[in-house]
Amino acid sequence: QxxxxxxxxxxxxxxxxxxxxxxxxxxxxxxxxxxxxxxxxxxxxxxxxxxxxxxxxxxxxxxxxxxxxxxxxxxxxxxxxxxxxxxxxxxxxxxxxxxxxxxxxxxxxxxxxxxxxxxxxxxxxxxxxxxxxxxxxxxxxxxxxxxxxxxxxxxxxxxxxxxxxxxxxxxxxxxxxxxxxxxxxxxxxxxxxxxxxxxxxxxxxxxxxxxxxxxxxxxxxxxxxxxxxxxxxxxxxxxxxxxxxxxxxxxxxxxxxxxxxxxxxxxxxxxxxxxxxxxxxxxxxxxxxxxxxxxxxxxxxxxxxxxxxxxxxxxxxxxxxxxxVAEIESLRGGHVNVTRRVVRPGAHFEVAGLASPAQADVEASFRVRDLGRAEPWDPAWDKADAQTVCAARGADAKGGVGPFGLWVLASDDLEEKTAVFFRVFKRGDNGKHVVLMCNDPSTSSKEDGIYKPTFAGFVDVDIANNGGKIALRTLIDHSVVESFGARGRTCILSRVYPTKAIGDKARLYVFNNGESDVMVNHLNAYDMRSANITGSMERST
Ligand code: DQQ
Known part of the structure; x- marks a missing residue:
């Protein structure tokens, strides 16, 4: 209960x-x-x-x-x-x-x-x-x-x-x-x-x-x-x-x-x-x-x-x-900031200091140091949807540029975590980058019988022209992970059911499983107050 x-x-x-x-x-x-x-x-x-x-x-x-x-x-x-x-x-x-x-x-x-x-x-x-x-x-x-x-x-x-x-x-x-x-x-x-x-x-x-x-x-x-x-x-x-x-x-x-x-x-x-x-x-x-x-x-x-x-x-x-809607920001409380921090290949760090990362609002802007390391896009995927590609290449599958992003609702031993991340490929035919945004909940819960689909969308941005920069905002709310990639161009909501990463036990990390360094230009994480709920659904007769 x-x-x-x-x-x-x-x-x-x-x-x-x-x-x-x-x-x-x-x-x-x-x-x-x-x-x-x-x-x-x-x-x-x-x-x-x-x-x-x-x-x-x-x-x-x-x-x-x-x-x-x-x-x-x-x-x-x-x-x-x-x-x-x-x-x-x-x-x-x-x-x-x-x-x-x-x-x-x-x-x-x-x-x-x-x-x-x-x-x-x-x-x-x-x-x-x-x-x-x-x-x-x-x-x-x-x-x-x-x-x-x-x-x-x-x-x-x-x-x-x-x-x-x-x-x-x-x-x-x-x-x-x-x-x-x-x-x-x-x-x-x-x-x-x-x-x-x-x-x-x-x-x-x-x-x-x-x-x-x-x-x-x-x-x-x-x-x-x-x-x-x-x-x-x-x-x-x-x-x-x-x-x-x-x-x-x-x-x-x-x-x-x-x-x-x-x-x-x-x-x-x-x-x-x-x-x-x-x-x-x-x-x-x-x-x-x-x-x-x-x-x-x-x-x-x-x-x-x-x-x-x-x-x-x-x-x-x-x-x-x-x-x-901007009104949501009125719930923001305690605040943690990270500026210009480099995440090396295979590295991660904890964003510590929030009272409860299980109820938080995180805004991050990343910069990929070396887009040249992007994995080649497999033309066999041309007909596939983003979800198929992300399911084949989950958050723990090492890449060239990415996977990098956030581990949210994570337990301190990292046994439980939901990954929200980007992965960048490069096409052989036209040299253009393909940016994927994924939500991988495969390790989100130790509980049996939970449906844990990988969700994903392509992000229609020219990341090379953008100096390798891409932004992510994630609203974390106990069993909700609701993310907005590239300032709202690609959105993914996922429901997860941690057994350990609950309440004040939940943690927040930044990770990079690619070969290129990724710079966290800015990351602002906020504790979120609970909305004020009043009234009664019962009909008084
Ligand atoms: N829910 C469906 C609608 C229908 C309603 C969509 C019934 O088509 O009117 O979720 O609860």
Whole structure:
């Protein structure tokens, strides 16, 4: 029990107990952030799904509230699944969610706040005219869900997208409405792809300087979550309003080789437009456990939310960039700094001095001394994904340039540790470097039965042009390791379950298993205070 409790997070959102999954209906409304999420009020496994609710004024500290949306009517009697919020022009928020009806069909329902003067919007009313969108003829009623936030087209009508599939074809079907009540399907989908069911679609504009910049790159993003593989991908592209079509950039593929927000444990994500200050787009995503179901039942809890991340378009227009919202830094406490320290081949050193490296925020910038030592890229890997390469060359496999990076949640004997690192290869054909970012949890826990996948992504940086420099930020939170490589170009979240490296026993190291020296230009590590969690999820009757 003590260890189970020690694995709970200090600043990654999780309720006191039970199962959670997708973030839902995330929004900012009159000074308050709302996070709804899929929740089982009865246990630590998926089931009995309702929308739990929490509110915050800073995206860090949360007041837990009783579930906001739960089965009450024929159109959602078997569950209240994922959906989104839209703040209407008069300031009223509308929630659209998937109800599982009496025939186990997936239908889309609308809900409105019961009392707009309640700053927390605790109670929601579902009009009798629900469902507002039912699966039409030819639509797979058991795969028709997760409505997006609505947007208005040039004609002023509302539009939203629902995820579905037609055999193996994943589809984002478009619906239009004038009043949020009567919705008409568009004859063709906004987009589709041969990747199986599209869960939790998200469709929104981005620019290369936040949301509203002028004279900057502007694109649309379509993200989908694939139930077959349990990962998400996104494309960047153009929204053709006349044709009601989304057209991904030609260089970007739909599907398994697509770009990902996160190359680790991150699913069913959703963004919202935060109009509280400088307009920004904020991303929420769910991180599932990777221990066993029996572990979850014993622990009594399962699932966390990744930290909210600001998201924008990279200046080169090739990908999105993410960074933990700045508010997270308000939790930073004790601080340790390392400057210009060289890590020789095969060497490591401890970053000592934090009160608890099990709950920390680490920002490091590295400089590779000799890129000439990069291992040759094996052309056989051209078709492989980063994960395959990193799994073949884990953190302990000696390299040329790298593996170098952090050992987090490490025990003092180093028997337990999770490695977050870079490894650099050089291509024979064009002399370009290939940079990989990996998360290797293979020695993260002595416990049996834990799923410990290696996660990895390529990092689209020209490291030679950058003087051999590359940055890494890692948020450590007991059983969460959430990393941002190259200032947010490649992100990886991993769940780990140390048995020894828990609480104040956990340690933090820098390591280098390559042949080239690596300089730690700067490393700033901070103790993180726990978020302030108040309120109650129980409904007082
Ligand atoms: N989770 C919800 C569904 C969604 C899936 C059910 C994605 O609405 O498609 O809990 O994790």
């Amino acid at each position: 003590a260890r189970d409790d020690a694995l709970r997070t200090g600043y990654h959102f999780q309720p006191p107990k039970h199962w959670i999954n997708d973030p839902n209906g995330v929004m900012y409304h009159k000074g308050v952030y709302h996070l709804f999420y899929q929740y089982n009020p009865k246990g630590a496994v998926w089931g009995n799904i309702v929308w739990a609710h929490a509110v915050s004024t800073n995206l860090v500290d949360w007041t837990m509230l009783p579930p906001a949306i739960y089965p009450t009517a024929p159109f959602d009697v078997n569950g209240c699944w994922s959906g989104s919020a839209t703040v209407l022009p008069d300031g009223t928020p509308a929630i659209m969610y998937t109800g599982i009806d009496g025939q186990n069909r997936q239908v889309q329902n609308v809900a409105y706040p019961k009392d707009l003067s309640d700053p927390f919007l605790r109670d929601w009313v579902k009009p009798d005219y629900n469902p507002v969108i039912a699966p039409g003829p030819g639509v797979n009623a058991s795969a028709f869900r997760d409505p997006t936030t609505a947007w208005r087209g040039p004609d002023g009508d509302w539009r939203l997208v629902v995820g579905t599939k037609d055999n193996h074809l994943g589809l984002a079907v478009l619906y239009k409405s004038k009043d949020f009540k009567t919705w008409t399907p568009s004859p063709q989908p906004l987009h589709s792809g041969d990747t199986g069911m599209w869960e939790c679609p998200d469709f929104f504009p981005v620019t290369s300087r936040g949301v509203d910049g002028s004279g900057v790159l502007r694109k649309h993003v379509l993200k989908v979550s694939l139930d077959l593989t349990r990962f998400e991908y996104y494309t960047l592209g153009e929204y053709d309003h006349a044709a009601e079509k989304y057209v991904p950039d030609a260089s970007l593929a739909d599907g398994n080789d697509g770009l990902r927000y996160d190359y680790g444990d991150f699913y069913a994500s959703k963004t919202f437009l935060d109009v509280s200050g400088t307009r920004r787009r904020v991303l929420w995503g769910w991180a599932n456990e990777s221990d066993s179901t029996a572990d979850d039942v014993r622990k009594g809890w399962a699932g966390v939310q990744a930290v909210p991340r600001k998201l924008w378009l990279a200046r080169d227009g090739r990908q999105l960039v993410q960074w933990p």
